[in-house]
Structures are given as structure tokens and as C-alpha cells.
Amino acid sequence: xxxxxxxxxxxxxxxxxxxxxxxxxxxxxxxxxxxxxxxxxxxxxxxxxxxxxxxxxxxxxxxxxxxxxxxxxxxxxxxxxxxxxxxxxxxxxxxxxxxxxxxxxxxxxxxxxxxxxxxxxxxxxxxxxxxxxxxxxxxxxxxxxxxxxxxxxxxxxxxxxxxxxxxxxxxxxxxxxxxxxxxxxxxxxxxxxxxxxxxxxxxxxxxxxxxxxxxxxxxxxxxxxxxxxxxxxxxxxxxxxxxxxxxxxxxxxxxxxxxxxxxxxxxxxxxxx
Amino acid sequence: xxxxxxxxxxxxxxxxxxxxxxxxxxxxxxxxxxxxxxxxxxxxxxxxxxxxxxxxxxxxxxxxxxxxxxxxxxxxxxxxxxxxxxxxxxxxxxxxxxxxxxxxxxxxxxxxxxxxxxxxxxxxxxxxxxxxxxxxxxxxxxxxxxxxxxxxxxxxxxxxxxxxxxxxxxxxxxxxxxxxxxxxxxxxxxxxxxx
Numbered sequence: 001x002x003x004x005x006x007x008x009x010x011x012x013x014x015x016x017x018x019x020x021x022x023x024x025x026x027x028x029x030x031x032x033x034x035x036x037x038x039x040x041x042x043x044x045x046x047x048x049x050x051x052x053x054x055x056x057x058x059x060x061x062x063x064x065x066x067x068x069x070x071x072x073x074x075x076x077x078x079x080x081x082x083x084x085x086x087x088x089x090x091x092x093x094x095x096x097x098x099x100x101x102x103x104x105x106x107x108x109x110x111x112x113x114x115x116x117x118x119x120x121x122x123x124x125x126x127x128x129x130x131x132x133x134x135x136x137x138x139x140x141x142x143x144x145x146x147x148x149x150x151x152x153x154x155x156x157x158x159x160x161x162x163x164x165x166x167x168x169x170x171x172x173x174x175x176x177x178x179x180x181x182x183x184x185x186x187x188x189x190x191x192x193x194x195x196x197x198x199x200x201x202x203x204x205x206x207x208x209x210x211x212x213x214x215x216x217x218x219x220x221x222x223x224x225x226x227x228x229x230x231x232x233x234x235x236x237x238x239x240x241x242x243x244x245x246x247x248x249x250x251x252x253x254x255x256x257x258x259x260x261x262x263x264x265x266x267x268x269x270x271x272x273x
Numbered sequence: 274x275x276x277x278x279x280x281x282x283x284x285x286x287x288x289x290x291x292x293x294x295x296x297x298x299x300x301x302x303x304x305x306x307x308x309x310x311x312x313x314x315x316x317x318x319x320x321x322x323x324x325x326x327x328x329x330x331x332x333x334x335x336x337x338x339x340x341x342x343x344x345x346x347x348x349x350x351x352x353x354x355x356x357x358x359x360x361x362x363x364x365x366x367x368x369x370x371x372x373x374x375x376x377x378x379x380x381x382x383x384x385x386x387x388x389x390x391x392x393x394x395x396x397x398x399x400x401x402x403x404x405x406x407x408x409x410x411x412x413x414x415x416x417x418x419x420x421x422x423x424x425x426x427x428x429x430x431x432x433x434x435x436x437x438x439x440x441x442x443x444x445x446x447x448x449x450x451x452x453x454x455x456x457x458x459x460x461x462x463x464x465x466x467x468x
Contacts, residue, residue, distance in 0.1 A: 006451065049445075049448060050447060052445065054407075055406035055407055055445070057374065057378075057405070057406060057445075058370075059374075104377050105376050108377075108379065160360070161361035161365050161366065161369055162369060162370065162371075163360075163361075163448070164369070164370055164371045164448065165370075213376065214376045215370070
């Protein structure tokens with residue numbers, strides 16, 4: 001059993017998928033099912049390196065924010081509708097939080113490099129969070145975006161010399177896959193709410209930004225992640241069944257996810273030639 | 274009486290010179306922090322940090338001393354730095370956030386708290402190792418500590434090697450456990466000219 005739990009694929013994909021499935025199934029009648037995404041990520045981190053917050057490095061700040069995101073979402077989901085101002089405000093807040101996450105790295109760079117990197121990362125994180133929050137009322141689109149973003153961020157990280165963020169991305173994708181499977185089997189949507197999509201958007205954005213800041217992900221590969229939630233949100237005609245729409249949203253999102261992966265692959269190939 | 278005292282002081286001055294603390298600056302081209310770690314329980318992976326700087330001092334009469342070493346974590350080398358078809362080489366992976374996280378923690382350091390002597394030479398040094406922002410106590414034993422003269426500068430020169438062990442998980446470096454071992458064996462070869 002111990003040897004099984006030491007397997008990297010079990011740590012980053014199988015165990016997070018199972019945990020997300022259990023959490024999602026247990027909470028499917030409540031608004032809390034999408035805590036499964038944070039549970040999947042926590043499982044991966046707990047098995048690989050353990051959950052700890054000292055010293056507060058960039059990776060640990062990232063972990064803290066992603067684990068806190070669903071609780072922030074829980075509060076915001078209880079706000080009376082409409083929540084029109086929520087998307088840009090949360091996006092801006094998350095963008096600012098990313099500066100805090102990566103400050104220990106940014107502060108070591110020359111001003112001429114630090115300012116554009118800080119601004120670029122903040123804008124990217126803010127936009128990603130805003131774009132994923134647009135999907136908070138649609139379980140199929142939310143699940144599709146979570147799977148596609150997790151895979152895109154993970155594979156791009158692997159190609160950019162970041163095994164840790166590869167595992168992180170896989171865990172998020174596994175969590176999204178579990179919730180998609182649940183919705184498919186139940187033939188019922190589970191709206192992610194701010195709980196689900198803030199967690200997904202913030203996690204994907206920070207993993208990608210971490211790979212950019214600490215590893216070798218090129219900035220344009222990071223930017224190419226932004227169309228993924230847009231693709232997931234494309235509306236299919238209502239005449240199609242829920243399951244067909246779910247499958248279509250997933251396929252379209254996965255197609256969009258190939259662009260950042262291809263960009264990361266090209267950059268890795270150029271670095272070796 | 275005064276003349277006799279002056280003669281006595283002049284005769285004794287070499288002894289006083291040896292009794293005074295002697296301070297040395299590490300020669301970065303002859304100081305290497307080597308390490309070894311078990312891989313898959315099968316073999317020992319050896320590597321080293323190429324860029325080290327610092328100072329050490331000792332006082333033979335007072336039996337005291339100090340050591341300060343700073344190592345550039347990005348200078349790690351295990352002989353595998355060409356990634357080929359892989360996403361990254363081993364050395365690149367070791368520099369990444371999974372291990373030494375050099376972008377966030379460009380240095381690691383050792384600062385002594387106590388030097389113990391055997392005879393009139395240092396035998397071991399206790400101190401604090403700071404790695405990945407975490408500081409933990411560690412003891413290094415001198416397997417060799419010798420002094421001579423630098424044939425080029427004619428300065429006093431001392432050198433040797435110090436060994437010790439620590440667990441990387443104590444410093445938060447838990448990636449790839451247990452496939453890559455937790456216990457790290459350190460062997461710091463050093464030389465330094467007297468200031």
C-alpha cells in the first residue's frame with residue numbers, strides 16, 4: 001500500500017480523482033460538491049510532499065491561496081444575486097495576490113525585469129480568474145474547463161522543467177474529471193459556483209505563473225491558456241442532451257488546451273537545438 | 274630589568290603570534306561542497322556545488338574558532354546537464370522548485386556556533402545550516418585539517434575536509450522521497466589563505 005501511494009501517478013492523478021469523486025458524490029445535493037477540486041489538490045500535495053506552510057515560500061503561498069479559495073467562494077456564493085461586480089473585483093484581487101505569492105522571486109530581479117514580469121503575471125492571473133468565474137453557473141462548462149486547464153497547465157509545466165506543477169495540474173484535471181463523471185452518470189448539472197471556479201481559475205493561473213517564474217514556461221504559452229475557459233463556455237444548442245453537451249464542451253476545451261502545450265513543446269525543442 | 278623584559282617579549286613573540294586567532298578566507302577554486310544521496314536504494318548519486326565562499330578562523334591557544342560558508346545553489350552539478358529528449362536534465366530538475374528552488378533561494382549557508390579541538394587543531398564544528406529558508410543544527414567533523422604555506426603567495430594556508438549528514442526533509446525538500454534518499458552525506462573540501 002505504501003509503495004502504491006509513493007507512485008507519482010497515484011499521487012497526482014489516481015488518488016486525487018478518487019478523493020474528488022467521493023467528496024463530490026457525498027456533497028452533490030449541496031452547494032459544496034466543488035470543494036472536490038481543492039480536495040484533489042490537497043490530496044496530491046499531501047501525498048507528495050506533505051502540507052506545511054513554513055517557511056512561507058512561493059509554492060507554499062500558492063498552496064495556501066488555492067486551499068482558501070473554496071472557502072472564499074462559499075462566502076461569496078451566499079451573497080444575494082446578482083453578483084455583477086464580483087468577477088472583475090475577484091480577478092483584480094487574485095492578480096494582486098499573485099504579486100504576494102511571487103514576491104520572494106520578483107524582489108531578486110532588476111527593476112527593468114521585475115516590473116513587466118510582475119505586471120504580466122498579475123494581469124494573467126486576474127484574467128484567468130475572471131474568465132473561469134464566468135462559468136460558475138454551468139457544471140458541464142466548469143468541469144470541462146477544469147479538466148482542460150489542469151491538463152494544459154500540467155503538460156506545459158512538464159515540458160518546461162517543472163515536475164511539481166505537472167503533478168499539480170494533473171491533480172486539478174483529475175478533480176474536474178471526477179466531477180464531470182459524476183454529472184454524466186447522474187445526468188444532472190452541479191453548478192460550480194464561485195467555490196468551484198475560483199479554485200480552478202486561481203489554481204491553474206498560479207501553477208502556470210509559477211512555471212513561468214520558477215521554471216521555463218515561455219510567456220506566450222502562459223497567455224495561450226486564456227482561451228481555454230472561453231472555449232469551455234461556448235454554448236451548444238439546447239436541443240442536444242445534457243450528456244452530449246458535456247462531452248462536446250470537454251472536447252472543445254481539450255482542443256483549446258493543445259495550443260499552450262504546443263507552444264511549450266516548441267520552446268523546449270528550441271532550447272535543445 | 275626593563276631590558277630583560279623587552280628581550281623576553283621579543284623571544285616570546287612567535288608564541289604569541291600562534292596564540293592569536295588566525296583568520297582565513299576560503300579559496301573558491303579549491304573549496305567544494307560535495308554530497309552523496311542514495312538513489313532507488315541501489316547506488317549513491319554524487320554531486321557538488323561549484324561556487325562556495327566564506328571564512329574560517331581558529332585560535333590554537335584558546336581552542337576557539339569559527340566557520341562561515343555560503344554556497345550558490347545554482348552551482349549544483351551531478352554530471353547530468355544535457356536534457357536531450359527529456360523535459361529537463363537532472364541538474365535542471367535539482368535547480369527547480371522541487372528541490373533547491375534556486376530562483377527563490379539562490380544561496381544556502383553554514384554558520385558555526387562552536388568549534389571543538391583535538392590537540393591544537395579543530396576536530397569538529399557545530400553550527401546552523403540554512404537551506405530553503407529553513408535553519409537547522411548540523412555537526413561537521415574534520416577528517417583532515419592541515420596547514421602549510423602557499424608556495425605562490427607565501428601566505429599561511431590551511432585546508433582539509435569536513436563531513437556530516439542531514440535529512441533533506443527537515444528543510445522541506447521532500448520531492449521524490451523515498452526513491453531519492455532523505456539522508457544527504459556532506460563532504461566539504463576546503464582550502465584558505467590567511468588574511
